[in-house]
Amino acid sequence: MSDTRTVQFVYRGQPVRVAVPEPTRSVLQWLREDARACGSKEGCAEGDCGACTVIVAELADEVPEPSRAVRVAGLALRPVNACIRFLPTLHGKALLTVEDLGKQSPQGSPLGSPPPEGVSRLGSGPSPTHDELHPAQRALVQHHGSQCGFCTPGFAVSLALCHERHAQSGTVPTRPELADALSGNLCRCTGYRPILDAGEAMNTLPGPRLPLEGLADQLRALRDGPAPSIDGFHAPRSLTALAAQREQQPDATLLAGATDIGLWVNKQFRALPQLIYLGDVAELRTIADDGHALRIGAAVTLEDGWAALVQRWPALGEMHRRFAGPPVRHAGTLVGNLANGSPIGDTAPVLIALGATLTLRKGPATRELPLQDFYVDYMKNQLARGEFVEAVSVPLPAPGWQVQAHKLSKRFDCDISAVSAGFAIRLDGELVAEARLAFGGMAAIVKRAAATEAAIVSQPWVEATLRAAQKALATDFHPLTDLRASADYRRQAAAALLERLWLSTRPSQPLALHDLRVFA
Numbered sequence: 048m049s050d051t052r053t054v055q056f057v058y059r060g061q062p063v064r065v066a067v068p069e070p071t072r073s074v075l076q077w078l079r080e081d082a083r084a085c086g087s088k089e090g091c092a093e094g095d096c097g098a099c100t101v102i103v104a105e106l107a108d109e110v111p112e113p114s115r116a117v118r119v120a121g122l123a124l125r126p127v128n129a130c131i132r133f134l135p136t137l138h139g140k141a142l143l144t145v146e147d148l149g150k151q152s153p154q155g156s157p158l159g160s161p162p163p164e165g166v167s168r169l170g171s172g173p174s175p176t177h178d179e180l181h182p183a184q185r186a187l188v189q190h191h192g193s194q195c196g197f198c199t200p201g202f203a204v205s206l207a208l209c210h211e212r213h214a215q216s217g218t219v220p221t222r223p224e225l226a227d228a229l230s231g232n233l234c235r236c237t238g239y240r241p242i243l244d245a246g247e248a249m250n251t252l253p254g255p256r257l258p259l260e261g262l263a264d265q266l267r268a269l270r271d272g273p274a275p276s277i278d279g280f281h282a283p284r285s286l287t288a289l290a291a292q293r294e295q296q297p298d299a300t301l302l303a304g305a306t307d308i309g310l311w312v313n314k315q316f317r318a319l320p321q322l323i324y325l326g327d328v329a330e331l332r333t334i335a336d337d338g339h340a341l342r343i344g345a346a347v348t349l350e351d352g353w354a355a356l357v358q359r360w361p362a363l364g365e366m367h368r369r370f371a372g373p374p375v376r377h378a379g380t381l382v383g384n385l386a387n388g389s390p391i392g393d394t395a396p397v398l399i400a401l402g403a404t405l406t407l408r409k410g411p412a413t414r415e416l417p418l419q420d421f422y423v424d425y426m427k428n429q430l431a432r433g434e435f436v437e438a439v440s441v442p443l444p445a446p447g448w449q450v451q452a453h454k455l456s457k458r459f460d461c462d463i464s465a466v467s468a469g470f471a472i473r474l475d476g477e478l479v480a481e482a483r484l485a486f487g488g489m490a491a492i493v494k495r496a497a498a499t500e501a502a503i504v505s506q507p508w509v510e511a512t513l514r515a516a517q518k519a520l521a522t523d524f525h526p527l528t529d530l531r532a533s534a535d536y537r538r539q540a541a542a543a544l545l546e547r548l549w550l551s552t553r554p555s556q557p558l559a560l561h562d563l564r565v566f567a
Contacts, residue, residue: 052066052067052275052276052277053065053066053067053275054067054134054135054137054138054275054277055138055139055269055272055275056137056138056139056140056141056142056269057104057140057141057142057262057265057266057269058082058141058142059146059147060147060258060261060262062265062268062269065077065081065134067134067135067275067277067280069279070133070134070135070277070278070279070280070319070322071133071312071319071322072133072134073129073130073131073132073133073134073309073312073313074101074129074130074132074133074134074137074142075087075089075099075129075130075132076134077134078101078129078144084144084146086144086145086146086200087099087100087101087129087144087145087200087201088197088198088200088201089130090130090197090198090233091130092130092131092313092314093130093131093309093310093313093314094128094130094131094231094306094309094310094371094374094375094378095231095233095461096198096201096232096233097128097198097201097202097205097229097231097232097233097372097374098197098198098200098201098232098233099128099129099130099201100126100127100128100129100200100201100202100204100205100231100232100374101126101127101128101129101132101142101143101144101145101204102124102125102126102127102142102143102144102204102207102208102257103124103125103127103132103137103140103141103142103143104122104123104124104125104140104141104142104143104259104262104266105122105123105139105140105141105266106121106122106123106263106266106267106270107121107122107123107263108121109123109270109329110123110332111329111332111333111334113334113351113354113355113358114351115348115350115351115354115377116351116377117208117211117212117215118215119211119215119259120259120260120262120263121263122141122259122262122263122266124143124208124211124257125348125350125377125378126204126205126208126231126373126374126377127374127377127378128231128306128309128374128375128378129144130309130313131305131306131308131309131310131313131378132305132309132378133280133302133305133309133322135275135277135280135282135324136302136305136324136326138274138275138282138327139266139269139270139272139327140266141262141265141266143204143257143258144204145200145201145203145204147257147258148180148181148183148184148203148204148207148257149179149180149181149184149254149255150179150255179254179255180254181203181207181210181254181255181256181257182210182249182250182252182253182254182256183203183206183207183209183210183245183246183249184203184254185249185252185254186206186244186245186246186248186249186252187199187202187203187206187242187245189245189248189252190241190242190244190245190248191237191241192237192241192242192244192245193237194236194237195235195236195237198232198233198234198235198237201232202229202232202234202242205228205229205231205232205373205374206228206229206242206245206246206249207257208228208257209224209225209228209229209246210249210250210256211256211257213250214250214256218250219247219250219251220246220247220250221247222243222246222247225243225246225247226239226243226460227368227373228246228373229242229243229246229372230368230372230373230460230461231371231372231373231374231375231376231460231461232372233461274327279319279320279321279322280322280324281296281299281321281322281323281324282324282326282327283323283324283327283328284327284328284329285328285329285330286328286330286331286408286437287411288328289323289325289328289331289435290408290409290410290411290435291410292323293323293409293433293434293435294409294410294433296321296323297432297433298321299321299322299323300319300321300322300323301322301323301325301386301435302322302323302324302325302326303324303325303326303345303346303379303380303382303383304326304348304349304375304378304379304380304383305378305379306371306375306378306379306383307379307383307387307389325345325346325380326346328346330344331344331345331346331347331437331438332344332346332347333347334347334351334352334355336443338443339442339443340404340440340441340442340443341355341356341359341440341441341443342406342438342439342440342441343355343381343382343438343439343440343441344382344437344438345380345382345383345386345435345436345437345438346380346382347380347381347382348376348377348378348379348380348381349370349371349375349376349377349379349380349381349384349394350373350376350377352380352381352382353366353367353370353376353381354367356397356441359443359444360401360444360450362449362450362451362452362560363397363450363452365452365454366393366397366452366453366454368460369393369454369456369459369460369461369462370393370394371461372460372461375461381394381439382436382438382439385398385405385418385421385436385439386428386430386435386436388421388422388426388427388428388492389426390425390487390488390489390490390491390492390493391463391464391467391487391488391531392487392493393454393464393467393487395418395422395469395485395487395493396452396467396468396469396485396486396487396493397452397469397485398418398439398441398469399418399419399469399483399485399493399494399495400450400452400469400470400471400483400484400485401441401442401450401469401471401483402417402441402442402471402483403417403418403439403440403441403442404416404417404418404439404440405417405418405421405436405438405439405440406436406437406438406439406440407429407430407431407434407435407436407437408434408435408436408437409431409433409434409435410433413437415440416429418439419485419494419495422492422493422494423492424491424492425491425492445473447473447474447475447480448471448472448473448481449470449471449472449473449474449552450469450470450471451468451469451470451471451547451548451551451560452467452468452469452470453466453467453468453470453544453547454467455467455532455540455544456531457531463531464487464488464531465488465531465532465536465537465540466486466487466488466489466532466537466540466541466544467486467487467488468484468485468486468487468541468544469483469484469485470482470483470484470485470544470548471483471484472484472548472552474508474552474554476554477507477508477509477554478505478506478507478508479503479504479505479506479507479508479512480504480505481504482500482503482504483495483500484496484499484500484545484548486524486541488526488531488532488537489523489524489526489537489541490524490525490526496519496520496523496524497523498519498520498522498523499516499517499519499520499523499545501519502515502516502518502519503515503516508549508552508553508554509553510549512549513545513546513549516545517542517545517546520538520541520542520545521538524537524538524541526538547560
């Protein structure tokens with residue numbers, strides 16, 4: 048396995064070496080067209096529906112703590128969308144699909160060789176009997192969790208990973224936990240009740256668990272091999288190498304989780320001749336707390352980054368749960384969401400309100416820049432040619448500050464915001480001492496509401512001040528009308544969020560946020 052013009056990973060329990068015709072070929076394309084494993088479906092081709100959900104496993108010692116990956120048998124397991132995962136990023140990892148659930152023997156053969164006797168060209172092996180089903184599959188059958196069946200493989204994979212997480216602790220997932228675990232999987236005909244019923248029952252049922260035995264040893268054997276050397280795909284393994292590569296190829300596309308870049312390929316049919324992959328740079332995968340700030344590296348996933356934020360600011364919990372679904376959060380990165388610069392990105396308003404700072408690197412040189420100053424215009428930022436975002440640092444909670452995050456969208460789960468907001472306010476008695484109010488979806492960039500802040504700072508936090516702030520808000524933003532919301536809705540909604548902030552933080556008779564939902 049010394050040919051570095053191929054990708055090497057473990058599939059169906061066996062190491063495989065796969066030639067990559069183009070670096071943007073997706074895992075789902077390879078599964079369905081080359082491996083002939085058609086259990087994983089293509090629904091949306093943009094990471095929204097979850098019909099293509101698979102599990103990517105890597106060595107646990109290569110995933111720094113804290114991490115929300117499922118850790119078992121020396122492995123770290125994550126759900127991802129195969130439709131927007133580029134094949135070269137599987138190098139040195141293991142891929143598990145719906146075909147791996149249940150007892151299925153013999154296993155599929157490496158690509159290029161004929162299938163063993165008794166194994167179909169679909170790569171799924173003989174159909175398992177009912178007694179051989181994974182507990183998630185068995186529960187779906189028993190509780191009638193499938194109708195047309197198109198989405199069922201994705202649900203089964205997500206449930207299997209949830210089963211594995213709870214099997215470690217000997218617990219049964221609650222209904223809210225299941226709803227969160229399945230928020231990246233959409234069902235159009237069965238409805239979610241029987242699927243949730245199946246999820247509640249699966250950890251009480253017998254059946255084989257995920258086939259993980261021996262995977263860690265196989266991955267260790269691959270770890271010491273060479274990095275892939277594919278035309279147009281570069282995977283540096285150190286921060287120094289990444290910085291040098293970026294200087295050499297300043298026009299290359301930086302790739303992390305491909306949760307946005309994958310759509311450029313699938314939906315916009317864009318050619319990406321040069322990719323620089325950040326996922327193998329160990330220095331960028333760390334979360335550090337030095338007692339003053341939380342530093343999140345550029346390759347830390349959205350799931351892990353948001354979990355670290357929520358640990359320190361529990362009020363951000365709902366924004367974390369509503370930020371896409373698990374397959375997107377376990378693939379995309381928090382810094383990537385910031386660097387992308389979308390005016391409707393949900394991370395930027397929150398971190399601007401928290402006073403976050405970016406570390407920008409070019410070669411060996413670094414500089415610090417407040418996140419609020421990073422965005423210049425629509426999809427334009429302060430990065431110099433050959434420069435990239437190395438990390439984001441968020442000051443730790445300080446006494447007296449109250450923090451809120453709000454997201455308004457047509458769906459509760461896994462939807463793009465019409466308006467999002469991050470609020471941080473500090474009172475001194477009845478006066479507003481400091482305030483940072485940032486909005487997304489209200490302008491070409493995420494930005495602070497400067498006039499609104501000026502209307503409340505050093506003022507008593509009373510209703511008259513709120514009304515002045517709402518009036519000032521109309522001068523801060525002139526939103527557009529699009530498919531997600533009208534300009535009038537955005538103006539009214541943003542003003543209502545300010546009122547919610549006041550009602551919940553006013554010195555006299557503040558209301559709890561859960562009480563305010565009655566009026567939402």
